[in-house]
Amino acid sequence: MGLADKSDKILRYLPSPIKQLLVLLSIIFVIETFLMLLLPQFADSRSIFTFPLLDAFMLVLISAPIIWWCIVRPLRSVAFTASLHADLLLDHIADGIISFDETGCLRSLNPAAEQLFGYGSAEAVGRSVSDILSIRSGGKAESFMASLASCKCGCDRITCDAEGIRSDGGRFPAALTLSRLQFEGVWNFIGIIRDVTESREAEERLIETNERLTLLKRAIESSINGIVITDSTHPDNPIIYVNPAFERITGYDAEGVIGKNPRFLQGADRDQSELKKLAIAYRAEREGCFVLRNYRKDGIPFWNELSIAPVRDRDGVVVSYVGIMNDITEHRRYEEQLVYQATHDTLTGLPNRNLLQDRLGQSLALEAFRRRNPICVMFLDLDNFKKVNDTLGHTVGDMLLKAVANRLKNCVRGGDTVARLGGDEYIIVLPNVRETHDVVTVAKKMINIFVAPFLLMGNEIYVTSSIGIALFPNDGDTVDALLKNADAAMYHAKDQGKNNYQFYSSEMNTRVFERLSLETSLHRAVKQREFLLHYQPRVDLRTGRICGVEALVRWNHPEMGLVSPARFIPLAEETGLIVPMGEWVLRTACAQNRAWQEAGYPPLRMAVNLSARQFRQENLLEMVDEILQETGLDPQWLELELTESLVMQEAEKSAAILHELTNRGIEVAIDDFGTGYSSLSYLKRFPIANLKIDQSFIRDMTRDPDDATLVRTIITMAHGLGMKTIAEGVELAEQIDFLNLHQCEEMQGYYFSRPVTSEELGRFLAEGKTLDISLIRGDARERIRVV
Numbered sequence: 045m046g047l048a049d050k051s052d053k054i055l056r057y058l059p060s061p062i063k064q065l066l067v068l069l070s071i072i073f074v075i076e077t078f079l080m081l082l083l084p085q086f087a088d089s090r091s092i093f094t095f096p097l098l099d100a101f102m103l104v105l106i107s108a109p110i111i112w113w114c115i116v117r118p119l120r121s122v123a124f125t126a127s128l129h130a131d132l133l134l135d136h137i138a139d140g141i142i143s144f145d146e147t148g149c150l151r152s153l154n155p156a157a158e159q160l161f162g163y164g165s166a167e168a169v170g171r172s173v174s175d176i177l178s179i180r181s182g183g184k185a186e187s188f189m190a191s192l193a194s195c196k197c198g199c200d201r202i203t204c205d206a207e208g209i210r211s212d213g214g215r216f217p218a219a220l221t222l223s224r225l226q227f228e229g230v231w232n233f234i235g236i237i238r239d240v241t242e243s244r245e246a247e248e249r250l251i252e253t254n255e256r257l258t259l260l261k262r263a264i265e266s267s268i269n270g271i272v273i274t275d276s277t278h279p280d281n282p283i284i285y286v287n288p289a290f291e292r293i294t295g296y297d298a299e300g301v302i303g304k305n306p307r308f309l310q311g312a313d314r315d316q317s318e319l320k321k322l323a324i325a326y327r328a329e330r331e332g333c334f335v336l337r338n339y340r341k342d343g344i345p346f347w348n349e350l351s352i353a354p355v356r357d358r359d360g361v362v363v364s365y366v367g368i369m370n371d372i373t374e375h376r377r378y379e380e381q382l383v384y385q386a387t388h389d390t391l392t393g394l395p396n397r398n399l400l401q402d403r404l405g406q407s408l409a410l411e412a413f414r415r416r417n418p419i420c421v422m423f424l425d426l427d428n429f430k431k432v433n434d435t436l437g438h439t440v441g442d443m444l445l446k447a448v449a450n451r452l453k454n455c456v457r458g459g460d461t462v463a464r465l466g467g468d469e470y471i472i473v474l475p476n477v478r479e480t481h482d483v484v485t486v487a488k489k490m491i492n493i494f495v496a497p498f499l500l501m502g503n504e505i506y507v508t509s510s511i512g513i514a515l516f517p518n519d520g521d522t523v524d525a526l527l528k529n530a531d532a533a534m535y536h537a538k539d540q541g542k543n544n545y546q547f548y549s550s551e552m553n554t555r556v557f558e559r560l561s562l563e564t565s566l567h568r569a570v571k572q573r574e575f576l577l578h579y580q581p582r583v584d585l586r587t588g589r590i591c592g593v594e595a596l597v598r599w600n601h602p603e604m605g606l607v608s609p610a611r612f613i614p615l616a617e618e619t620g621l622i623v624p625m626g627e628w629v630l631r632t633a634c635a636q637n638r639a640w641q642e643a644g645y646p647p648l649r650m651a652v653n654l655s656a657r658q659f660r661q662e663n664l665l666e667m668v669d670e671i672l673q674e675t676g677l678d679p680q681w682l683e684l685e686l687t688e689s690l691v692m693q694e695a696e697k698s699a700a701i702l703h704e705l706t707n708r709g710i711e712v713a714i715d716d717f718g719t720g721y722s723s724l725s726y727l728k729r730f731p732i733a734n735l736k737i738d739q740s741f742i743r744d745m746t747r748d749p750d751d752a753t754l755v756r757t758i759i760t761m762a763h764g765l766g767m768k769t770i771a772e773g774v775e776l777a778e779q780i781d782f783l784n785l786h787q788c789e790e791m792q793g794y795y796f797s798r799p800v801t802s803e804e805l806g807r808f809l810a811e812g813k814t815l816d817i818s819l820i821r822g823d824a825r826e827r828i829r830v831v
């Protein structure tokens with residue numbers, strides 16, 4: 045390295061005022077030396093400077109303070125002031141400023157840069173600029189020095205995204221402006237760094253907000269709810285936005301509705317209570333939800349569940365309203381349907397028990413407690429409806445119930461209620477009754493609507509009804525009490541022979557109570573086997589000999605004594621107790637028959653009644669088989685009696701069961717023939733051995749030509765179908781004559797014997813008790829001819 049180079053290097057590191065002074069003094073020294081060497085030649089005199097170099101040096105030394113004071117200092121002061129300003133600028137500038145050389149070695153940092161990077165100047169100077177900055181290009185960090193290289197070969201200033209690295213390792217986004225300048229032959233760089241964390245965040249927030257807005261817009265546009273926004277700063281609150289769902293729900297295009305007040309959706313239908321509520325909420329600048337009747341563009345009404353919410357500006361002033369619409373027409377329809385179904389009988393469309401209780405409760409509250417007006421509750425039950433159902437099937441049964449409902453509706457007034465409780469039970473509520481006489485008029489009308497037959501599916505059906513009447517306040521002051529007492533009165537009407545009406549009286553409840561206690565006792569009776577069997581002989585009219593017996597159950601009640609089956613069989617049937625009871629009857633009857641046979645009496649056929657529930661029980665055949673096996677009775681000595689209504693119901697199924705029974709050798713008889721509904725075509729197909737002619741025809745056949753014709757016809761028809769006939773309830777000799785004349789095969793009745801105990805019947809058999817037919821034939825035949 046040469047001397048020049050060395051001094052150049054030294055100079056480079058000297059402070060600039062000293063550098064300036066030294067440069068100045070060097071110039072003066074050179075000029076003085078030169079003048080001292082030239083001066084003697086011009087003045088032609090010996091130079092007073094014997095040692096020009098030393099003198100020059102001395103002069104420089106002497107003049108140095110003067111030069112310092114007079115030239116450098118003022119100059120320096122000017123430079124200092126400029127530098128001070130520059131320093132102040134650097135110190136107070138908010139952006140960080142750094143300088144570094146081309147090797148990337150940091151030379152200086154202003155206070156803002158110190159703060160940004162967390163380094164003091166002393167700490168940072170000498171470090172590599174890469175320690176505090178990295179340049180980002182295309183979102184990726186790049187080597188700082190590589191970027192610098194591109195800056196060096198490119199323009200003098202570049203601006204780029206950078207990442208600041210703090211002394212604690214934390215990083216921050218920065219905007220970097222790099223300027224290069226050559227200083228004393230060396231490239232130097234000045235970097236201005238701005239922490240853009242906040243602006244970057246704001247930018248991100250803005251992006252996010254925009255994205256969110258786009259999302260919200262998309263959500264609003266794809267919402268299935270109609271959305272409508274109005275401008276409430278405008279006096280008429282016009283629509284400023286509607287979404288596509290609004291267009292779909294209302295049928296109006298957005299362009300057509302913008303600028304209009306949403307009230308056009310109401311059409312002329314302005315008298316809605318919810319609209320008033322909406323207006324109140326709007327005036328009070330409150331949120332609210334309302335269900336409005338609105339109209340589509342095509343005029344079709346729809347239920348609009350509208351929620352409105354005011355939107356306020358920063359000052360709290362309502363500037364718009366957002367309305368969210370939901371077309372709940374379907375929902376409402378479904379709801380109404382549900383309510384209808386919960387309050388109406390599906391078959392007849394009449395109010396059901398729920399609605400009846402509600403209406404009656406309201407009538408009691410309004411009419412009765414306010415004005416003490418009487419209220420009439422009628423309990424109407426069809427007589428023998430079960431027979432229609434059993435014989436003609438449920439379809440006809442249902443049609444009958446509907447037809448009855450229509451006739452009942454037609455004979456009451458607007459404010460009255462006709463309800464169906466279920467089955468064949470109807471309730472009629474007359475809330476405005478002035479006199480009992482009015483009730484009688486209505487009750488008679490109700491009875492009379494059954495006079496004309498019901499024509500259903502080609503059938504002419506005659507039914508009657510029994511009506512029980514309870515009046516508020518005398519017969520009860522609650523819904524339950526009135527219904528209960530009307531029910532009791534209806535049972536009384538049934539007891540009175542049906543097809544009539546009865547007013548409630550307190551004794552009726554005693555009967556209802558009796559029925560309830562009978563039911564309780566019956567449960568006990570089944571458990572404790574309080575039953576016994578009586579047997580009524582059946583006589584062969586051709587021989588007069590006992591050819592069979594009918595087992596008839598009796599209830600030996602501990603307090604009431606023998607209870608008639610007519611009282612408890614229907615109850616047992618209703619409660620299902622008939623099943624265990626019937627099984628006991630069958631087992632006991634078969635065992636008894638077998639016992640008589642074993643006792644050596646001539647074999648008899650044992651007839652046992654089967655009720656509907658027993659006949660329909662799943663395991664009927666298994667039960668019969670088991671009993672026959674258990675008792676050892678040959679099936680040919682068992683006859684099962686079924687009513688015609690019972691077998692006609694579900695005829696195909698009945699036929700299958702009947703065939704199963706007859707295949708086993710068991711005989712089947714139709715009991716009470718003539719009282720139910722029989723289809724002759726079925727009768728022909730059923731394997732029926734015997735027809736038991738109902739005692740009501742037998743009773744009057746010798747007096748009433750119609751009954752006589754009927755009995756004759758039944759016998760002829762039965763014979764035509766290959767069946768035998770058995771006359772029930774024969775009490776008179778003339779009846780036997782008639783039966784004999786028409787070749788009825790068997791008779792059963794008090795004329796020969798009442799139902800008797802097993803012991804007594806055993807005695808009959810032992811004695812060989814017979815009907816003396818020879819005695820009654822002659823004269824009676826003549827009398828019968830008259831009939």
Ligand SMILES: Nc1nc2c(ncn2[C@@H]2O[C@H](COP(=O)(O)O[C@H]3[C@@H](O)[C@H](n4cnc5c(=O)[nH]c(N)nc54)O[C@@H]3COP(=O)(O)O)[C@@H](O)[C@H]2O)c(=O)[nH]1
Pocket residue numbers: 580594595596597608609610613626629653654655715716736739772773774775792793794795799
């Ligand atoms: N499912 C079952 N039903 C049964 C059973 N035992 C009886 N019953 C049914 O109860 C009804 C009433 O029976 P009951 O009071 O025993 O009456 C029977 C006879 O006593 C009566 N009868 C017989 N002869 C005469 C007569 O000359 N006059 C007259 N007034 N009554 C008479 O008739 C009844 C027999 O009827 P039926 O069975 O139709 O032949 C009755 O419906 C019984 O069927 C049982 O165990 N299970």
